[in-house]
Amino acid sequence: MSTGTAIAADPYVVSCTLAPRFEAVRSAREFARTTLRGWGLDSLFDDVALVASELVTNALRHAMGATPDGRSAERGAPSQVPTQPGRLQAADARVPIRISLVHRSPQVVCAVSDPSAQGPVAREADFVAESGRGLHLVDSFTSSWGWHPLAGAGKVVWALFDAPPESAAGRHRRSL
Template sequence: MPDAAAVWVGRLRRIGRAKLNAWGLTALVDDAQLLISELVTNGLRHSTEQQITFRLVVGTDVLVMEVDDGSPALPRLRQADSDALDGRGLLLVDAVAASWGVSSDGTRTWCTLKFPDTARRSR
């Protein structure tokens, strides 16, 4: 990943952490930062327009993270070789997120995290 892309991934992780802490959702910070890293990295890697749009949305009992990269190529789960340096991003998303998917035109990839019971009660 080019240095500028790595800077943006780190910046969006820090913004996500700050927002979640401000919203009282500190229990989601670690998982959200991992998911932000994977979605944003994939978006920057596959963007057709040299830019992406990242959204962090708080719902009633779920956090939604989505990246629009403008690419119509559908992301897919794949098995990476044990010595491969990449190819595990969506496997991590699938393992950590409550749900995930891709828009019908392939340009937007999203995932969700459910709020822990304590966050749901305090909101």
């Protein structure tokens, strides 16, 4: 699924480091499903999964340097990566892609960090293009979103969701 999952001392702050592979998008969705289920917030899964997919895809395309078809994300030119089928090379291999979910009732934050210092830019929607609408989806499915540079290298893109009151099942699972 990933290169590693770390659960902090706070059960409401969970992170997962994603391998620089195209399968990272699926891993991010699986991580979101497991985490939200543990919090009793299954009803948020569809929205969080869609946004997580978009943010991780953007990290792979722009921070890792290639699109799923193996072309450069910036100009459509053949990419210098992947070095192995399905594997991407980070601009700065010391900074992995990481997804984090934070639950502070009544909200959930989905954050994706990557090695690129360039912030995301929503493009004019082109209804004929196969890509370019991801940040419009993020904006539509969240209460708010934004990004911040990270000290040293990279950035984090975050999305805020309004969470329904936690179910008794979620509270029970955590107390076991």
